[in-house]
Amino acid sequence: MKTVTIYTDGACSGNPGPGGWGAILEYMGHEKELSGGEGNTTNNRMELTAVIQALQKLKEPCRVELYSDSKYVIDALEKGWVWGWKKRGWIKSDKKPALNVDLWEQLLPLIQTHELHYHWVKGHAENPKNNRCDQMAVAESRKFK
Helix, strand or coil: CCEEEEEEEEEECCCCEEEEEEEEEEECCEEEEEEEEEEEECHHHHHHHHHHHHHHCCCCCCEEEEEECCHHHHHHHHCCHHHHHHHCCCECCCCCECCCHHHHHHHHHHHHHCEEEEEECCCCCCCHHHHHHHHHHHHHHHCCC
16 A cells, blocks of 8 residues: 655635645655635635545555644544544534534545544644645635635
């Protein structure tokens, strides 16, 4: 099984507001950058979209080392919260509706296809790949202003 390293980040100017996402896929010394955005979105939607878009590029099941500064994404996946939300009809443990269900429903089959390992990184810190994803996400969000 191939090992691919993925870095992702999302950005939003206002929440909601214009947003962007960026991702870097690394495999055997090669890098591919992806980015996109939306005119009216939220930061969490852009964080999720970055992960979805990156995983959709993989052509076969892979071992994926996923790096993100989004506690929302990493905790929901690593701690299994999202599976509980789904089991309860997309209701969180506090009885409030889960957000971004459309994106979670796109992401869940992707994470079942691959063997994911989750890594939370501090945003706007010493991780050059996370910082590059942030630059791409911010640049994409500015296209909608």
